Amino acid sequence: MSEADYQKVTQLDARLSELLIKMQAEVTKDLEQEVFQTHKAWLSYFWPSYSEEAHLGIVEMYLADPRFTAYYDDKAGTGAAKLLHDAVQNELR
Numbered sequence: 001m002s003e004a005d006y007q008k009v010t011q012l013d014a015r016l017s018e019l020l021i022k023m024q025a026e027v028t029k030d031l032e033q034e035v036f037q038t039h040k041a042w043l044s045y046f047w048p049s050y051s052e053e054a055h056l057g058i059v060e061m062y063l064a065d066p067r068f069t070a071y072y073d074d075k076a077g078t079g080a081a082k083l084l085h086d087a088v089q090n091e092l093r
Helices: 003-025 029-043 052-064 066-076 080-092
Strands: none
Touching: 003 029, 003 066, 003 080, 029 052, 029 080, 052 066, 052 080, 066 080
C-alpha cells in the first residue's frame, strides 16, 4: 500500500468512527448512507473487487466475532458495530 493510500484508509477509518459516534445519538437515513459509502470505500482498498454479498458477510462477522465488535465499539461506543451492520444491511436490502 502506498503512503497516499495508507493516509486515505486512515482518514476513511477515522470518518467512519465519527459517523458511528453521531449515530449513537440519532440514526438517520443520511447517516446510514454515509456510513455505508464510507465503509465501502474503506473496503475498496483491501478487496480487488466489490461484492454486496461479501459486504453483507463482513458486517455479519463484525457481530459474530467479539474481536471485531470490540474494535468498532471501543472506537465509537458500545453498539457501534451493530450500527455499522444495520447501516450496511439497510442500504443493501
